[in-house]
Amino acid sequence: xxxxxxxxxxxxxxxRYDAPPARVFKAFSDPAAKRRWFVEGEGWVxxxxxxxxxxxxxxxxxxxxxxxxxxxxxxxxxxxxTNERIINAYSMTMGGNRISASLATTEFRPAGNGTxxxxxxxxxxxxxxxxxxxxxxxxRQLFEALAKELKRN
Amino acid sequence: xxxxxxxxxxxxxxxRYDAPPARVFKAFSDPAAKRRWFVEGEGWVxxxxxxxxxxxxxxxxxxxxxxxxxxxxxxxxxxxxTNERIINAYSMTMGGNRISASLATTEFRPAGNGTxxxxxxxxxxxxxxxxxxxxxxxxRQLFEALAKELKRN
Numbered sequence: 329x330x331x332x333x334x335x336x337x338x339x340x341x342x343x344r345y346d347a348p349p350a351r352v353f354k355a356f357s358d359p360a361a362k363r364r365w366f367v368e369g370e371g372w373v374x375x376x377x378x379x380x381x382x383x384x385x386x387x388x389x390x391x392x393x394x395x396x397x398x399x400x401x402x403x404x405x406x407x408x409x410t411n412e413r414i415i416n417a418y419s420m421t422m423g424g425n426r427i428s429a430s431l432a433t434t435e436f437r438p439a440g441n442g443t444x445x446x447x448x449x450x451x452x453x454x455x456x457x458x459x460x461x462x463x464x465x466x467x468r469q470l471f472e473a474l475a476k477e478l479k480r481n
Numbered sequence: 482x483x484x485x486x487x488x489x490x491x492x493x494x495x496x497r498y499d500a501p502p503a504r505v506f507k508a509f510s511d512p513a514a515k516r517r518w519f520v521e522g523e524g525w526v527x528x529x530x531x532x533x534x535x536x537x538x539x540x541x542x543x544x545x546x547x548x549x550x551x552x553x554x555x556x557x558x559x560x561x562x563t564n565e566r567i568i569n570a571y572s573m574t575m576g577g578n579r580i581s582a583s584l585a586t587t588e589f590r591p592a593g594n595g596t597x598x599x600x601x602x603x604x605x606x607x608x609x610x611x612x613x614x615x616x617x618x619x620x621r622q623l624f625e626a627l628a629k630e631l632k633r634n
Contacts, residue, residue: 332562334586334603338491384555402537404557406572406582407607409485415582415605417570419559429559430567431584433487433605448489450603452568452586454560 334452337460341447343471347478349436352443353411354467355477357381357433365477366470367391381410387416397423403432420458427457445471487605490613494600496624500631502589505596506564508630509587510534518630519623520544536561540569550576556585565589573611580610598624 345352355361359379367377375390375398375458386401403418412435414453430451437444448469453459493552498505508514512532518531520542528543528551540556556571572582583604590597600620606612 330565332565334566334568334588334601336491336586336603338489338603393553404570406570407579407605412483412485413487415487417557417559417574417582417584428559428583429570429586431570431582431603431605433489433582435487448487448605449583450489450491450605452560452584452601452603 332455334454335459336452338448338450339464339467341445341464341471342469343445343447344439344442345475345478346442347351349438349443350439351478352445352474353414353436353476356414361477363425365473369473376433378418381405381408383403387418399423406431422457425457428453428463429464437460438475441461445474485608487607488612489603489605491601491603492613492617492620493602494598494617494620494624495597496600496628497592497595498628498631499595501594502564502591502596504631505598505627506567508627509567510622513572514630518626522626534558534561540571552576559584575610579607579609581606581616583616598627600624 353367360378363377365372371394373392377389379387383405385405389401392398400421401418403416405416407413407415414434417431420427428451430449433448435446437446449462449463449467451460489524507614508518515532516530520527522573524547526545530542532540536558538558553574554571556569558569567587570584573580581604583602584603588599590599594605602616604613604616
């Protein structure tokens with residue numbers, strides 16, 4: 329038997345923010361803002377982070393949590409519609425093992441004075457190293473960090 | 482209303498080939514073989530095709546069907562397990578419009594003297610330019626072309 333296995337799954341997160349689409353979109357397109365809510369965080373050690381926000385551009389992060397194993401995040405932007413939609417494909421490794429490959433669509437829909445963000449991840453979770461429940465929980469934490477970012481002056 | 486829309490869908494194709502996994506895998510990893518079944522075909526005009534088959538490597542095709550609109554295919558390899566699994570993320574445009582972004586997993590499972598290929602596409606079909614039924618039909622045609630490739634001496 330192969331020790332390799334692939335589990336495909338999709339999840340969607342919808343969340344409302346009290347900021348217009350242009351402001352929420354900018355938290356994804358502006359490198360300093362994106363780094364604050366997407367990469368930084370208590371306990372996370374960041375070795376490197378780069379983002380080239382354009383179709384075909386890469387976003388790469390090298391990090392670990394405390395004394396945990398080294399992790400990598402590598403994304404490529406596949407579609408960008410300003411203030412409306414971002415699609416990237418990303419994969420992650422932990423301790424040198426690839427744990428997932430995903431297609432992530434973020435849609436920004438105006439809702440009154442705010443924005444409904446709709447995030448859809450279509451993922452392949454690999455070799456038992458990760459699963460969709462963990463990924464959804466981690467993603468919800470990121471969108472909580474985004475809420476804090478949007479409250480900055 | 483935005484003229485942008487995103488439809489997420491997943492399809493799976495299973496197909497048996499009378500060739501062992503290493504031979505079927507090679508039709509994906511060998512640039513000349515991949516070009517024959519994946520790119521060439523009656524009526525298709527190929528302007529350029531490049532493949533860099535390694536994790537992080539790109540595959541790019543510029544083509545059209547007859548006098549039809551110019552099309553592009555851009556993939557990045559996200560995971561490769563020799564003779565077992567290939568994951569890439571790809572996007573396509575037609576006439577300058579982005580029509581889709583997809584995560585494509587190809588698994589090669591030994592089955593007697595042959596291989597069961599399991600292809601899973603998790604796709605975002607964009608702005609009404611494409612849909613999952615068309616994509617699945619086009620992919621089935623590609624796997625028919627792969628069957629012919631595997632019959633070459």
